Amino acid sequence: xxxxxxxxxxxxxxxxxxxxxxxxxxxxxxxxxxxxxxxxxxxxxxxxxxxxxxxxxxxxxxxxxxxxxxxxxxxxxxxxxxxxxxxxxxxxxxxxxxxxxxxxxxxxxxxxxxxx
Amino acid sequence: xxxxxxxxxxxxxxxxxxxxxxxxxxxxxxxxxxxxxxxxxxxxxxxxxxxxxxxxxxxxxxxxxxxxxxxxxxxxxxxxxxxxxxxxxxxxxxxxxxxxxxxxxxxxxxxxxxxxx
Numbered sequence: 001x002x003x004x005x006x007x008x009x010x011x012x013x014x015x016x017x018x019x020x021x022x023x024x025x026x027x028x029x030x031x032x033x034x035x036x037x038x039x040x041x042x043x044x045x046x047x048x049x050x051x052x053x054x055x056x057x058x059x060x061x062x063x064x065x066x067x068x069x070x071x072x073x074x075x076x077x078x079x080x081x082x083x084x085x086x087x088x089x090x091x092x093x094x095x096x097x098x099x100x101x102x103x104x105x106x107x108x109x110x111x112x113x114x115x116x
Numbered sequence: 117x118x119x120x121x122x123x124x125x126x127x128x129x130x131x132x133x134x135x136x137x138x139x140x141x142x143x144x145x146x147x148x149x150x151x152x153x154x155x156x157x158x159x160x161x162x163x164x165x166x167x168x169x170x171x172x173x174x175x176x177x178x179x180x181x182x183x184x185x186x187x188x189x190x191x192x193x194x195x196x197x198x199x200x201x202x203x204x205x206x207x208x209x210x211x212x213x214x215x216x217x218x219x220x221x222x223x224x225x226x227x228x229x230x231x232x233x
Contacts, residue, residue, distance in 0.1 A: 033219065035221060042226075043154075043207060043209075043226070043227050044224070044226050044227070045160075045209065045211070045224035047221050050221060091159060091160070102148065102213055102219070102222070103150055103162055103165055104150075104160075104162070104211075104222060105162075106159045106160045107159065108158070108159045109158075109159050111157075
């Protein structure tokens with residue numbers, strides 16, 4: 001069974017600085033998807049970034065980028081130029097490639113606080 | 117973009133009553149929808165996978181008779197918490213996957229906060 005581990009329950013960063021959130025996972029599959037979701041206090045789930053395991057290039061979305069190390073089964077999220085609106089819970093998630101159901105497996109989350 | 121509407125957003129009811137939560141895909145068809153439960157300061161826990169026109173697949177430990185799921189159309193799935201008790205109080209979130217897009221991200225509803233008195 002796949003598992004997702006986020007080892008940092010809480011982190012804080014000063015506004016405008018850079019922060020990296022860690023995520024490791026365990027799977028025997030070779031093809032899969034990885035996601036980072038943001039959940040602000042409103043509790044809405046917002047997709048931040050997505051990575052296909054078969055792609056070597058790290059995904060980037062504006063201030064958000066990932067460091068995907070497939071051999072190490074690591075998928076960290078880097079937030080550059082942190083903004084107050086980035087304050088939220090961040091969940092790393094795994095999804096099998098080609099799975100008939102396509103359900104997501106979430107990590108326990110990291111609570112990020114951006115301080116002015 | 118794809119929108120998933122979840123209703124109600126917040127419900128308070130007495131112990132012993134049944135509560136129905138709706139999850140609708142507004143601008144796409146969703147053969148598969150997912151129901152999650154989230155306790156305070158915890159992650160999302162998958163409760164069941166709902167497939168249009170067939171029985172839902174429940175995760176281990178989730179009571180089928182307690183959490184009834186119906187997915188009667190390609191745009192609507194419902195979760196009914198039967199004979200709700202205070203321990204059922206939680207945040208419930210649905211998500212939907214567009215038909216034919218099995219490798220695309222799920223679209224999430226805004227969640228339902230359920231409080232049982």
